[in-house]
Amino acid sequence: MTLGAYLTVAAVLFAAGLTCMMTKRHALGVLMGVELVLNSACLNLVAFARYTALGIDGQIFALFVIVIAAAEAAVALAIALNYYNNFLTVDVDRGDELKR
Protein backbone atom coordinates (compact mmCIF):
# COMPACT_ATOMS: atom_id res chain seq x y z
CA MET A 1 0.00 0.00 0.00
CA THR A 2 1.06 3.55 -0.55
CA LEU A 3 1.48 6.35 1.91
CA GLY A 4 -1.48 8.23 0.48
CA ALA A 5 -3.92 5.48 1.43
CA TYR A 6 -2.90 5.62 5.08
CA LEU A 7 -3.04 9.42 5.06
CA THR A 8 -6.57 9.23 3.65
CA VAL A 9 -7.67 6.89 6.43
CA ALA A 10 -6.13 9.24 8.98
CA ALA A 11 -7.92 12.20 7.40
CA VAL A 12 -11.28 10.43 7.72
CA LEU A 13 -10.46 9.55 11.34
CA PHE A 14 -9.55 13.16 12.07
CA ALA A 15 -12.73 14.52 10.50
CA ALA A 16 -14.88 12.02 12.40
CA GLY A 17 -13.19 12.97 15.65
CA LEU A 18 -13.64 16.65 14.91
CA THR A 19 -17.34 16.14 14.18
CA CYS A 20 -17.65 14.17 17.41
CA MET A 21 -16.01 16.96 19.39
CA MET A 22 -18.22 19.61 17.83
CA THR A 23 -21.60 17.91 17.98
CA LYS A 24 -21.59 15.83 21.17
CA ARG A 25 -23.11 17.31 24.29
CA HIS A 26 -22.01 14.43 26.51
CA ALA A 27 -18.67 15.33 28.12
CA LEU A 28 -17.28 11.85 27.59
CA GLY A 29 -18.44 11.92 23.95
CA VAL A 30 -16.26 14.97 23.45
CA LEU A 31 -13.42 13.03 25.06
CA MET A 32 -13.94 10.18 22.59
CA GLY A 33 -13.65 12.68 19.75
CA VAL A 34 -10.30 13.82 21.16
CA GLU A 35 -9.17 10.20 21.28
CA LEU A 36 -10.07 9.75 17.62
CA VAL A 37 -8.13 12.86 16.62
CA LEU A 38 -5.06 11.72 18.57
CA ASN A 39 -5.38 8.29 16.99
CA SER A 40 -5.38 9.78 13.51
CA ALA A 41 -2.23 11.78 14.30
CA CYS A 42 -0.67 8.56 15.58
CA LEU A 43 -1.55 6.75 12.38
CA ASN A 44 0.00 9.53 10.32
CA LEU A 45 3.22 9.38 12.32
CA VAL A 46 3.53 5.62 11.91
CA ALA A 47 2.77 5.82 8.19
CA PHE A 48 5.48 8.43 7.70
CA ALA A 49 7.85 6.32 9.79
CA ARG A 50 7.25 3.40 7.45
CA TYR A 51 7.44 5.15 4.11
CA THR A 52 9.85 8.06 4.53
CA ALA A 53 13.23 8.74 6.11
CA LEU A 54 11.59 9.46 9.45
CA GLY A 55 12.41 5.92 10.51
CA ILE A 56 12.03 4.87 14.09
CA ASP A 57 11.58 8.47 15.26
CA GLY A 58 8.04 8.56 13.98
CA GLN A 59 7.14 5.49 16.01
CA ILE A 60 8.66 7.02 19.12
CA PHE A 61 6.56 10.11 18.70
CA ALA A 62 3.50 7.93 18.13
CA LEU A 63 4.32 6.17 21.39
CA PHE A 64 4.45 9.53 23.15
CA VAL A 65 1.09 10.41 21.62
CA ILE A 66 -0.42 7.20 22.99
CA VAL A 67 0.93 7.94 26.46
CA ILE A 68 -0.37 11.51 26.33
CA ALA A 69 -3.78 10.26 25.21
CA ALA A 70 -3.99 7.85 28.13
CA ALA A 71 -2.98 10.55 30.62
CA GLU A 72 -5.44 12.98 29.09
CA ALA A 73 -8.24 10.43 29.36
CA ALA A 74 -7.52 9.94 33.06
CA VAL A 75 -7.54 13.66 33.83
CA ALA A 76 -10.60 14.28 31.66
CA LEU A 77 -12.49 11.54 33.46
CA ALA A 78 -11.69 13.16 36.80
CA ILE A 79 -12.86 16.51 35.44
CA ALA A 80 -16.06 14.92 34.12
CA LEU A 81 -16.74 13.37 37.53
CA ASN A 82 -16.25 16.73 39.22
CA TYR A 83 -18.49 18.35 36.65
CA TYR A 84 -21.15 15.76 37.28
CA ASN A 85 -20.94 16.28 41.03
CA ASN A 86 -21.42 20.02 40.61
CA PHE A 87 -24.10 20.10 37.92
CA LEU A 88 -25.69 16.64 38.25
CA THR A 89 -25.37 16.25 34.51
CA VAL A 90 -22.68 15.65 31.92
CA ASP A 91 -24.17 18.03 29.39
CA VAL A 92 -21.34 20.38 28.48
CA ASP A 93 -23.85 23.05 27.48
CA ARG A 94 -24.92 23.37 31.11
CA GLY A 95 -21.52 24.44 32.32
CA ASP A 96 -22.13 28.11 31.63
CA GLU A 97 -21.93 29.59 35.11
CA LEU A 98 -19.30 32.11 34.06
CA LYS A 99 -21.66 33.46 31.42
CA ARG A 100 -24.30 34.45 33.92
Next chain:
Amino acid sequence: MTVLQFLFGVFATTTCLGAIMVAVTQNIVRMAFWLMVSVASASGLFFLLHADFLAAAQLLVYLGGTVVILVFGVMLTAGGRRQPLTPKGGETILAVSLALALVALLMFTVGSVDWERLQTASQPTMPEGGLVATTSDRSPVAGAGRLGDTGHALGSAMIGFRPRFDGEGRLELGTGYLLPFEIISVHLLVVLIGAAYLARAKRQIPGGPNVGRTNGGSPMTRGPLAWDPDSAQYNDPSAQSVEQALAGNLASGGGFSAFSPEEPTSIETRQTAGEGRPA
Protein backbone atom coordinates in the same frame (compact mmCIF):
# COMPACT_ATOMS: atom_id res chain seq x y z
CA MET B 1 -4.83 -8.08 -5.00
CA THR B 2 -2.34 -9.25 -2.50
CA VAL B 3 -3.05 -10.32 1.04
CA LEU B 4 -1.59 -7.08 2.38
CA GLN B 5 -3.89 -5.01 0.23
CA PHE B 6 -6.88 -7.06 1.31
CA LEU B 7 -5.96 -6.68 4.98
CA PHE B 8 -5.40 -2.98 4.51
CA GLY B 9 -8.84 -2.67 2.96
CA VAL B 10 -10.48 -4.52 5.82
CA PHE B 11 -8.69 -2.59 8.56
CA ALA B 12 -9.08 0.78 6.86
CA THR B 13 -12.80 0.20 6.35
CA THR B 14 -13.42 -0.84 9.94
CA THR B 15 -11.30 2.02 11.26
CA CYS B 16 -13.18 4.65 9.28
CA LEU B 17 -16.56 3.01 9.90
CA GLY B 18 -15.97 2.84 13.65
CA ALA B 19 -14.87 6.47 13.76
CA ILE B 20 -17.88 7.63 11.77
CA MET B 21 -20.22 5.58 13.94
CA VAL B 22 -18.69 7.18 17.03
CA ALA B 23 -19.60 10.56 15.59
CA VAL B 24 -23.08 9.46 14.50
CA THR B 25 -24.29 7.35 17.44
CA GLN B 26 -26.03 9.16 20.28
CA ASN B 27 -25.92 6.39 22.88
CA ILE B 28 -22.71 6.88 24.87
CA VAL B 29 -22.14 3.17 25.54
CA ARG B 30 -22.47 2.34 21.85
CA MET B 31 -20.08 5.17 21.13
CA ALA B 32 -17.56 3.49 23.43
CA PHE B 33 -18.07 0.20 21.58
CA TRP B 34 -17.50 1.79 18.19
CA LEU B 35 -14.43 3.54 19.56
CA MET B 36 -13.11 0.11 20.54
CA VAL B 37 -13.72 -1.16 17.00
CA SER B 38 -11.97 1.83 15.48
CA VAL B 39 -8.99 1.68 17.81
CA ALA B 40 -8.52 -2.07 17.37
CA SER B 41 -8.61 -1.72 13.58
CA ALA B 42 -6.10 1.13 13.78
CA SER B 43 -3.88 -1.25 15.69
CA GLY B 44 -4.21 -3.66 12.76
CA LEU B 45 -3.07 -0.86 10.47
CA PHE B 46 -0.04 -0.39 12.74
CA PHE B 47 0.80 -4.06 12.30
CA LEU B 48 0.59 -3.61 8.55
CA LEU B 49 3.00 -0.68 8.86
CA HIS B 50 5.53 -2.99 10.61
CA ALA B 51 5.16 -1.11 13.88
CA ASP B 52 4.61 -4.23 15.95
CA PHE B 53 5.48 -2.78 19.36
CA LEU B 54 3.35 0.26 18.75
CA ALA B 55 0.41 -1.86 17.64
CA ALA B 56 0.66 -3.95 20.79
CA ALA B 57 0.92 -0.80 22.88
CA GLN B 58 -2.12 0.59 21.13
CA LEU B 59 -4.10 -2.53 21.92
CA LEU B 60 -2.97 -2.58 25.55
CA VAL B 61 -3.19 1.11 26.36
CA TYR B 62 -6.21 2.12 24.32
CA LEU B 63 -8.37 -0.99 24.51
CA GLY B 64 -7.20 -2.12 27.92
CA GLY B 65 -6.95 1.29 29.50
CA THR B 66 -8.48 4.28 27.85
CA VAL B 67 -11.73 2.77 26.61
CA VAL B 68 -12.25 0.98 29.93
CA ILE B 69 -11.71 4.30 31.71
CA LEU B 70 -14.27 5.89 29.42
CA VAL B 71 -16.82 3.16 30.15
CA PHE B 72 -16.15 3.60 33.87
CA GLY B 73 -16.81 7.31 33.46
CA VAL B 74 -20.05 6.59 31.64
CA MET B 75 -21.20 4.31 34.43
CA LEU B 76 -20.19 6.73 37.20
CA THR B 77 -22.07 9.61 35.62
CA ALA B 78 -25.16 7.69 34.55
CA GLY B 79 -27.21 8.23 37.69
CA GLY B 80 -30.06 10.61 38.17
CA ARG B 81 -32.46 11.66 35.50
CA ARG B 82 -31.59 10.51 32.03
CA GLN B 83 -31.64 13.48 29.75
CA PRO B 84 -31.55 13.14 25.99
CA LEU B 85 -28.30 14.77 24.93
CA THR B 86 -29.04 15.16 21.27
CA PRO B 87 -27.13 17.83 19.41
CA LYS B 88 -28.88 20.83 17.99
CA GLY B 89 -29.76 20.63 14.31
CA GLY B 90 -27.93 23.72 13.16
CA GLU B 91 -24.77 22.75 14.98
CA THR B 92 -24.83 19.30 13.40
CA ILE B 93 -25.12 20.70 9.90
CA LEU B 94 -22.31 23.17 10.57
CA ALA B 95 -20.04 20.53 12.08
CA VAL B 96 -20.62 17.96 9.33
CA SER B 97 -20.07 20.47 6.56
CA LEU B 98 -16.90 21.68 8.27
CA ALA B 99 -15.65 18.11 8.63
CA LEU B 100 -16.44 17.29 4.99
CA ALA B 101 -14.60 20.40 3.86
CA LEU B 102 -11.61 19.35 5.96
CA VAL B 103 -11.64 15.85 4.47
CA ALA B 104 -11.83 17.33 0.97
CA LEU B 105 -8.89 19.63 1.70
CA LEU B 106 -6.79 16.81 3.17
CA MET B 107 -7.61 14.45 0.28
CA PHE B 108 -6.67 17.15 -2.20
CA THR B 109 -3.38 17.71 -0.38
CA VAL B 110 -2.60 14.01 -0.19
CA GLY B 111 -3.38 13.62 -3.87
CA SER B 112 -1.34 16.60 -4.98
CA VAL B 113 1.94 15.55 -3.35
CA ASP B 114 4.19 13.10 -5.15
CA TRP B 115 4.76 10.63 -2.32
CA GLU B 116 6.62 8.17 -4.55
CA ARG B 117 9.32 10.70 -5.24
CA LEU B 118 9.58 11.45 -1.55
CA GLN B 119 9.98 7.76 -0.76
CA THR B 120 12.61 7.07 -3.38
CA ALA B 121 14.51 10.26 -2.61
CA SER B 122 14.68 9.51 1.06
CA GLN B 123 15.51 5.84 0.71
CA PRO B 124 18.16 5.26 -1.92
CA THR B 125 18.84 1.78 -0.53
CA MET B 126 15.23 0.70 -0.37
CA PRO B 127 15.19 -3.04 -0.90
CA GLU B 128 13.32 -4.66 -3.72
CA GLY B 129 9.68 -5.23 -3.11
CA GLY B 130 9.55 -2.80 -0.23
CA LEU B 131 8.26 -5.44 2.12
CA VAL B 132 11.15 -5.30 4.56
CA ALA B 133 10.62 -3.02 7.50
CA THR B 134 12.50 0.17 6.77
CA THR B 135 12.74 0.98 10.43
CA SER B 136 14.57 -2.24 11.12
CA ASP B 137 16.59 -1.74 7.97
CA ARG B 138 18.10 1.46 9.12
CA SER B 139 18.53 0.39 12.69
CA PRO B 140 21.70 -1.59 13.25
CA VAL B 141 20.58 -2.53 16.72
CA ALA B 142 19.73 -6.15 17.34
CA GLY B 143 17.47 -7.62 14.76
CA ALA B 144 18.62 -5.42 11.93
CA GLY B 145 16.96 -6.28 8.69
CA ARG B 146 14.47 -8.59 10.25
CA LEU B 147 10.89 -7.79 9.60
CA GLY B 148 8.76 -6.24 12.28
CA ASP B 149 11.29 -6.11 15.08
CA THR B 150 11.02 -2.56 16.31
CA GLY B 151 11.11 -3.31 20.02
CA HIS B 152 14.89 -3.22 20.31
CA ALA B 153 15.23 -0.06 18.28
CA LEU B 154 12.49 1.68 20.24
CA GLY B 155 13.89 0.60 23.57
CA SER B 156 17.45 1.67 22.84
CA ALA B 157 16.24 5.00 21.47
CA MET B 158 14.22 5.53 24.63
CA ILE B 159 17.27 5.10 26.87
CA GLY B 160 19.35 7.43 24.75
CA PHE B 161 21.07 5.32 22.09
CA ARG B 162 20.02 5.77 18.53
CA PRO B 163 22.70 4.43 16.24
CA ARG B 164 21.97 4.87 12.58
CA PHE B 165 23.77 4.71 9.29
CA ASP B 166 24.74 7.93 7.64
CA GLY B 167 24.79 8.34 3.88
CA GLU B 168 28.02 6.40 3.28
CA GLY B 169 26.96 3.45 5.34
CA ARG B 170 29.03 4.39 8.37
CA LEU B 171 27.59 4.00 11.79
CA GLU B 172 26.98 7.16 13.78
CA LEU B 173 25.51 7.61 17.21
CA GLY B 174 22.58 9.97 17.25
CA THR B 175 21.00 11.46 20.29
CA GLY B 176 18.17 9.42 21.70
CA TYR B 177 15.05 10.26 23.58
CA LEU B 178 16.15 9.85 27.18
CA LEU B 179 15.05 13.33 28.25
CA PRO B 180 11.55 13.14 26.67
CA PHE B 181 11.23 9.67 28.16
CA GLU B 182 12.01 11.00 31.64
CA ILE B 183 9.73 13.99 31.15
CA ILE B 184 6.84 11.83 30.12
CA SER B 185 7.37 9.48 33.04
CA VAL B 186 7.21 12.42 35.45
CA HIS B 187 4.22 13.66 33.49
CA LEU B 188 2.45 10.37 34.01
CA LEU B 189 3.15 10.55 37.73
CA VAL B 190 1.78 14.10 37.88
CA VAL B 191 -1.29 13.03 35.96
CA LEU B 192 -1.85 10.11 38.32
CA ILE B 193 -1.66 12.34 41.39
CA GLY B 194 -3.70 15.09 39.74
CA ALA B 195 -6.48 12.76 38.65
CA ALA B 196 -6.68 11.20 42.10
CA TYR B 197 -6.76 14.68 43.62
CA LEU B 198 -9.50 15.88 41.28
CA ALA B 199 -11.70 12.85 41.78
CA ARG B 200 -11.17 12.53 45.52
CA ALA B 201 -13.99 12.51 48.06
CA LYS B 202 -14.58 16.04 49.22
CA ARG B 203 -15.30 17.21 52.75
CA GLN B 204 -18.96 18.00 53.09
CA ILE B 205 -20.61 20.75 55.09
CA PRO B 206 -23.97 19.42 56.31
CA GLY B 207 -26.77 21.68 55.25
CA GLY B 208 -24.52 23.66 53.01
CA PRO B 209 -25.60 24.74 49.59
CA ASN B 210 -23.65 22.10 47.77
CA VAL B 211 -25.93 19.19 48.46
CA GLY B 212 -24.85 17.59 45.23
CA ARG B 213 -21.45 16.93 46.74
CA THR B 214 -22.63 14.92 49.68
CA ASN B 215 -20.22 12.09 50.35
CA GLY B 216 -18.04 13.65 47.73
CA GLY B 217 -19.43 11.31 45.19
CA SER B 218 -22.38 10.63 43.02
CA PRO B 219 -25.89 11.62 44.06
CA MET B 220 -26.82 7.98 44.24
CA THR B 221 -24.80 7.54 47.43
CA ARG B 222 -26.05 10.55 49.32
CA GLY B 223 -28.52 10.47 52.14
CA PRO B 224 -32.22 11.24 51.85
CA LEU B 225 -33.05 14.83 51.05
CA ALA B 226 -36.24 16.71 51.85
CA TRP B 227 -37.79 19.18 49.48
CA ASP B 228 -38.33 22.51 51.19
CA PRO B 229 -40.99 24.53 49.36
CA ASP B 230 -40.24 27.74 51.25
CA SER B 231 -36.65 28.14 50.26
CA ALA B 232 -37.20 26.15 47.06
CA GLN B 233 -34.30 23.79 47.56
CA TYR B 234 -33.46 20.39 48.88
CA ASN B 235 -32.54 20.20 52.51
CA ASP B 236 -30.90 17.52 54.51
CA PRO B 237 -33.35 16.85 57.34
CA SER B 238 -30.61 15.91 59.78
CA ALA B 239 -28.54 18.96 59.00
CA GLN B 240 -27.54 21.66 61.39
CA SER B 241 -27.67 25.27 60.39
CA VAL B 242 -24.94 26.56 58.14
CA GLU B 243 -23.35 28.57 60.94
CA GLN B 244 -23.17 25.56 63.20
CA ALA B 245 -21.74 23.49 60.43
CA LEU B 246 -19.13 26.07 59.62
CA ALA B 247 -18.16 26.44 63.26
CA GLY B 248 -17.89 22.71 63.67
CA ASN B 249 -15.92 22.36 60.52
CA LEU B 250 -13.48 25.08 61.52
CA ALA B 251 -13.17 23.72 65.02
CA SER B 252 -12.28 20.31 63.68
CA GLY B 253 -9.52 21.87 61.64
CA GLY B 254 -11.06 21.03 58.33
CA GLY B 255 -11.20 23.31 55.38
CA PHE B 256 -14.25 24.03 53.36
CA SER B 257 -13.25 24.77 49.84
CA ALA B 258 -16.51 24.19 48.12
CA PHE B 259 -18.70 26.51 50.13
CA SER B 260 -20.30 29.43 48.38
CA PRO B 261 -23.30 31.58 49.27
CA GLU B 262 -26.69 30.72 47.98
CA GLU B 263 -27.14 31.78 44.45
CA PRO B 264 -30.27 31.38 42.40
CA THR B 265 -28.56 29.87 39.38
CA SER B 266 -27.20 26.86 41.17
CA ILE B 267 -30.48 26.35 42.99
CA GLU B 268 -32.31 26.35 39.72
CA THR B 269 -29.83 23.93 38.20
CA ARG B 270 -30.14 21.58 41.11
CA GLN B 271 -33.86 21.88 41.11
CA THR B 272 -34.29 20.98 37.48
CA ALA B 273 -31.66 18.28 37.54
CA GLY B 274 -32.92 16.75 40.75
CA GLU B 275 -36.46 16.14 39.67
CA GLY B 276 -37.76 12.66 39.88
CA ARG B 277 -35.69 11.68 42.88
CA PRO B 278 -37.54 10.53 45.97
CA ALA B 279 -37.91 13.40 48.35
